[in-house]
Amino acid sequence: ALQVRYGGSFLPMDGLLLNPLDFVLPGELCLGNTAVFLERLLSPEAPMQDGALQADDFERSWLPRAHTDRADGRTILCADLSCPRSLPSGSNLGRAMLQTLLRDIAEHGVGVDTELPSSDALATALYKMYSRGRPVRAPFDVDGFVFDHEVAVLPYWLIVESHFQDGWKAFGGSDDALTAHTQLYWPRPRREAADWSLVSTAKLWLPLGYGPPSARNILPRSVVDLALRSLALGLGPRPYRQKGFGRKGKNAAARRLRSPHDAVVDLTGDAPAPAPEGGLPGVVGGFRTFRQVRLVGRDEQRSGESWRVVVSAKAATAMRFYCRSAHRPVVQTPKDLSAAFNRCEAAVGHASASAIGDTSGTAPGGAWTAHFDACGSPAELNAALTLLSYAPMPDLGSPPPAVQSNDSTVSLDYRTAGAELDAHFADIRVAAYERCTATVASHTAEFGALVDDPQDHVTVVAHSAERCHLLDRLPGSF
Numbered sequence: 237a238l239q240v241r242y243g244g245s246f247l248p249m250d251g252l253l254l255n256p257l258d259f260v261l262p263g264e265l266c267l268g269n270t271a272v273f274l275e276r277l278l279s280p281e282a283p284m285q286d287g288a289l290q291a292d293d294f295e296r297s298w299l300p301r302a303h304t305d306r307a308d309g310r311t312i313l314c315a316d317l318s319c320p321r322s323l324p325s326g327s328n329l330g331r332a333m334l335q336t337l338l339r340d341i342a343e344h345g346v347g348v349d350t351e352l353p354s355s356d357a358l359a360t361a362l363y364k365m366y367s368r369g370r371p372v373r374a375p376f377d378v379d380g381f382v383f384d385h386e387v388a389v390l391p392y393w394l395i396v397e398s399h400f401q402d403g404w405k406a407f408g409g410s411d412d413a414l415t416a417h418t419q420l421y422w423p424r425p426r427r428e429a430a431d432w433s434l435v436s437t438a439k440l441w442l443p444l445g446y447g448p449p450s451a452r453n454i455l456p457r458s459v460v461d462l463a464l465r466s467l468a469l470g471l472g473p474r475p476y477r478q479k480g481f482g483r484k485g486k487n488a489a490a491r492r493l494r495s496p497h498d499a500v501v502d503l504t505g506d507a508p509a510p511a512p513e514g515g516l517p518g519v520v521g522g523f524r525t526f527r528q529v530r531l532v533g534r535d536e537q538r539s540g541e542s543w544r545v546v547v548s549a550k551a552a553t554a555m556r557f558y559c560r561s562a563h564r565p566v567v568q569t570p571k572d573l574s575a576a577f578n579r580c581e582a583a584v585g586h587a588s589a590s591a592i593g594d595t596s597g598t599a600p601g602g603a604w605t606a607h608f609d610a611c612g613s614p615a616e617l618n619a620a621l622t623l624l625s626y627a628p629m630p631d632l633g634s635p636p637p638a639v640q641s642n643d644s645t646v647s648l649d650y651r652t653a654g655a656e657l658d659a660h661f662a663d664i665r666v667a668a669y670e671r672c673t674a675t676v677a678s679h680t681a682e683f684g685a686l687v688d689d690p691q692d693h694v695t696v697v698a699h700s701a702e703r704c705h706l707l708d709r710l711p712g713s714f
Contacts, residue, residue, distance in 0.1 A: 240334055243268075243325030248318055252442040252463050254396075254435065256563055257322055261388055262298055263562075269374075269385050271329055272322040273359060274441070275392040276314035277307055284309030287360060289389075296370040298388045305391070313389060315359035320441055324385045329366075332381070333358045363387055394440040396420065396459070398447070400431065417447025423457040432462045437524060491533040491614070493668045495681035496525060515626075515664050515685030519560055522625025527563075529621050529666055529681070531614040544669035545617045546677075547608035547624065551662030551687055556627045557584055557607035563622055576619035583610035583620055604665060611672040628689035660688050 239246060245257050245267065258267050278288065289311045294300060315321060315333070323330045336358055366387045369376045375384045398418040404427065405411070414422045420442070424431060435442065442463055444452070454461050496514045515525045531543060549555050559580035586609045610620055664685045667677035 237334060239323050240327055240330040241325070243323055243327070245272075245320065245322040247320050250443065250445045251320075252444065252460075252467060253320065254439050254442055254463065255437075257320060257440070259440070259563075260299070260390060260394065265298065265386055265388060267322050268324055270322075271324060271327055271385060271387045272320075272390065273313045273315060273363070273387070274319045274321070274390050274395065275311050276319070276356060277392050278310040278312065280307070280310065282310070285312075287357060287364075288312050289360065289364070293364055293367045296367045298386065299391065301391065311392070312356050313359040313363055315355040319395075326384070328382055328384050329359075329362050329387065332362060363389060390440065394438075396435055396439045396442045400424070400427075414451070417451040420446060420459045421452055421461075422455050423459075423461075428457045428462075431459055435459050435463070436466065491531060491679075493666060493679035493681050494528070494530040494532045495666065496528045496683055497681070498528075514683030515662075517626055517628035517685075517687060517689070519625060521628075521686075522560055522623075523563070525685070526624040527622045530618050531668060541670075542611050542672050543614055543617060544611045544672045544674065545608070545621065546606055546667045546669070547621075548604035548606045548665045548667070549626070549662050549685070550604050550665075552659050553629055553687070555605075555607065555629070555662060555687060558625055558627060559584060559620075559623045560625050561623075576616075577623055579610060579612065579616060580608075580620040580623045583608045584624075586610070626685070626687075629687045630689045661685065662687050 238244075247253055257272060258265070258270075261270065261272070275289075278285065286309075288309050289306075291303070291308050294306050294308065333355060337355070362381075365378045365381060366383050369378045369383065374386050375382055377383075398420065399411075399415075400419055404424065411419075442460070444460065446452075454464070515521070529547075531545070547557070549557075559577055561577055584607065607626070608621075608624060610617055612620075662685045663682060665680060665682045668679040669676070670678045
């Protein structure tokens with residue numbers, strides 16, 4: 237009732253939200269004007285149901301998919317307590333579901349043998365009515381029922397499954413006793429980084445209830461272990477740590493600067509050399525890069541005091557930093573002038589107008605140019621950094637030397653030469669200062685960044701008639 241009255245999102249207690257609930261919605265939709273549900277697949281052995289979603293419902297949805305990526309007649313909406321969902325304030329759809337449940341309770345009472353109407357069936361029936369009115373934008377009327385907002389149904393594969401679909405086994409055999417129920421609590425050898433990259437960037441919800449309790453022992457570097465580490469970030473009063481018998485309690489980690497390289501350290505335990513692919517350009521690149529730059533930990537002695545963060549870059553060509561208007565990796569919505577966006581814009585403008593910029597020194601081979609300079613609480617700085625991105629630089633690199641000198645004996649491996657590779661990458665440094673007036677950084681982090689436009693180097697070929705509509709979505713994944 238509170239969700240219907242005031243709007244908001246519901247999250248079950250036995251799972252982890254890996255990404256914002258609206259991170260796959262089209263750009264014109266947001267949680268304020270859209271009800272969001274997840275799909276639930278019925279048993280493939282069961283006969284097709286008339287009340288389930290059919291081909292027309294999928295084709296008229298906000299997220300159409302090929303017939304090979306859906307289950308016509310065997311898909312319903314998950315609207316019970318096991319799935320995340322979101323409703324706008326005063327939703328007519330939510331009010332209709334609530335009134336139906338209350339009416340049935342008033343007529344039949346509540347007892348051991350009382351069968352209440354399924355919330356999944358109610359939500360599915362209302363969504364099928366909504367799809368009949370598409371593609372008209374809400375509000376619109378269908379058979380006397382007014383839909384006052386849009387409804388989006390997210391694909392079932394946004395929920396992390398108990399086993400990975402590649403079928404890879406550690407020793408080429410069948411699942412052992414540890415992984416018979418789930419592979420999420422036990423790391424797959426030599427697959428830990430790839431598994432976590434897939435789950436953290438392409439999935440929305442991580443259930444924690446797969447298998448019996450005996451199968452939910454969180455082992456280091458497993459998907460669940462890395463998810464808890466990533467979400468905790470040392471900010472809570474009791475940050476997540478692995479349990480062990482006889483271990484003494486530890487104080488919360490002190491304030492520090494977290495960078496994309498920390499994920500590699502968490503996986504391997506060894507500090508790696510700065511990788512040139514640490515940062516990526518564009519809207520999607522900024523979403524994947526700068527949301528991992530954080531001020532984490534606790535500072536009891538300086539609680540409430542402001543910090544300063546400066547983001548600098550060193551590249552062969554001038555780089556342009558900008559702020560995304562939304563925190564999701566899709567087409568950006570009109571600027572809503574949120575506090576985080578305003579702070580990010582001010583930080584980029586201040587760094588551009590300031591002649592001082594980052595005063596912590598220069599690096600060998602060139603000077604650092606400040607592109608982001610902000611002051612505020614760690615939470616405010618983290619929110620502003622999440623929206624930061626830099627624009628790709630097209631047409632980088634040089635023609636083959638053989639073309640320039642008409643010398644056919646020049647090696648064709650010129651693209652792997654150091655000078656050629658340096659033209660495609662930049663160095664990014666993030667410096668954190670304990671006070672807004674400080675000139676010496678207390679924490680720094682450096683990582684490489686690709687400055688090329690990936691579209692200049694990627695060619696996509698498809699020859700499946702049902703999947704051609706995916707082509708305009710493929711570039712958004714880079």
